Amino acid sequence: MGGSSGTLMLFLMYKRSVLHAWMHGETSLPYWKFHAETVAMLTFSGLHDNRAKSSPHMSSVPTEIRRRIGCQVFVVDKFLATFVGRPPLLTRRFCSIKSPLDLEESDLLSDRGTFQRKAQLLDQDGWNMDGSIYSSSLLRVRMMIALARDEILEVVLAQDEAYGIAEVT
Template sequence: MASILCSNSKARFVEDQDDPEEYMSSFCGTQMRWESLGILFTYWAFSASLTRDTDIHPVGQNVFTGRQMSRQFTNCVSKCIDICRKLGAPPNTLFVYVCFRHMLLESNVSGDAKLVAITTFLGLHCIPRTTPYEPSISSEIKRRLFACVYNIDKVVSSFTGRPPLLNARHVSTPLPLDIDDEVLLGDRARLLEVARTPEISDERHFYDNKLKSVTIMRARGMMAFIRNDILDISLGQIHGDVAASLR
């Protein structure tokens, strides 16, 4: 199994896919990658961290508390990331996502410059706004992933007082559309039909009067751009008239 995972992880991950089934199958089943396994470990780690310390989990001859299990799973995530790096495979959105989840597991208030570096290396911060926009599973995943990374960068900066690693001046990626996961993972014709409705746009949320996970993600993304302006004022220093020095 390890050999299969290594072989799959060495292959370039195809980013731009329109069909949800093809997209999911490209990193699941027989195409399972170390990034995929790392993502699974992050969910198991978060789940274990929510259990009470009095709950015990037998693993072989050993017994662990929920917190200990969470730490074990977090270590497994770290090893999956290390393997991906040692394999020398090109970075991809799956790798960015597992790094993002690992950062959240390690600390709620510690930034990760490597995460931002990989994010910008893949160009997730400068996805152009196209008109008309025809969403796909891959394009919306990229938008959603960047919104999460951008938001956590501002949260970390607010807690630590450090300058943010991502600035709105260098960001052109639109927020993800307020489209339900069921529609996004369903038939593409239905996805395009929903995307063409007047209520769906880059500026509208609470489509269909439903509070979805992506709705919260969009709201946090909007607040992150406002937070960016506040950080520019609170952390910035004005050194005279810049325009005058360029004349």
């Protein structure tokens, strides 16, 4: 289910939960159910695990789309956990979602050669070097913040009193 049909279903489930949050708020029970279903679809389709699937520099359009959706779900999960003080459904300990490359959406819609050329212009960490800010740039920053929030939530919500701020990297 990790192919294009799984990715499309995950995207639609994510958008459904976002739409419901806009209409009824992030604290409504149906929204939490929709978010949990989205997380379940993410893990069921295997998109939470990117360890050996692709290198950060060699990518394809489908990989980039999956990375963007995976990051969006992870970011929302951390926002919700922080917002209401509940445990997150995803954690960096069991997720290896890579940030998308810092490319324009038009690069994703271009032909394979153009996409690969644009991807090769990025630095070793996947950031563009022309100073432009794209939606993927913002998503990459949000993902960095979400990873930091995940560590903080682990300390704040931990039941283990021996685990403290010293363990946060």
